[in-house]
Amino acid sequence: MNKERKLIIAGNWKMNKTVAEALDLVRGLKIELAGVREADMVICPPYTALADVSKAILDSSLRLGAQNMSEHNFGAYTGEIAAGMLKEFLVRYVILGHSERRQFQKETNELVAKKARAAHAASLKPIICVGETLQEHEAGHTERVIEDHVRGSLHGVTAAQMADTILAYEPIWAIGTGKTATTAQAQEVHAFIRRLLAKLYDESVARHVRIQYGGSVKPGNARELMSQIDVDGALVGGASLDDRSFADIIKTSI
Ligand code: PGA
Secondary structure (H helix, E strand, C coil), rough: CCCCCCCCCEEECCCCCHHHHHHHHHHHHHHHHCCCCCEEEEEEHHHHHHHHHHHCCCCCCEEEECCCCCCCCCCCHHHHCCCCHHHHEEEEEEEEEEEHHHHHHCCCHHHHHHHHHHHHHHHCCEEEEECHHHHHHHHHHHHHHHHHHHHHHHHCHHHHHHHHEEECCCCCCHHHCCCCHHHHHHHHHHHHHHHHHHCCCHHHHHHHHHEEEECCHHHHHHHHHHHCCCCCEEEECHHHCHHHHHHHHHHHCC
């Protein structure tokens, strides 16, 4: 597919896969995706599998991402993981502000922005998630919520850092539900985010930032979603847990 921006497709494994299972999945992905260079391909295993997966993908085009990180660099923060610790395992990307963290860990835009600044300070590329709930969607508040998430979560992130920032639009009502936004709905929100980036930064930033779509992306709907002009990739949950389906999503999208 001829895209203005290079596609970036990331698998968010969430709280799934032991180390042995993770290595199994990676083995399959390396076979399925051997030779694929057209998209940036990122896998985000749980922390406990990062070390082994990191070694297993050294000879491949797969890149490593984490699912979260602390806004602090070190110190008395029990249970937290700092950017510098992720870097030890050659982690290059980090998902921030996923709706599950906003919902279950009560993460706010302000916290997400702190994490984004900490990620950039450590040269990690944040994948910042934004998205509205079903009620907000049905009440017609999508743009208002997205604007609030984008503005708040990017607070203090500079124009230069935006070149290494990825946004992910994930309508919460589409995550793990089997419901996907129609391609037209996705495109509309992506275009809205891009216009907002032009206001917050400038046209050049808006043109270069990659915006992923997430929420029940599958081999069967990926190509149509990726064909939208402002959809630059996917953040895949459930379908990234299987080598065939994640590889098919990538292969059908490029
Ligand atoms: P899903 O999850 O693909 O299982 O809907 C997407 C996500 O939460 O990133």
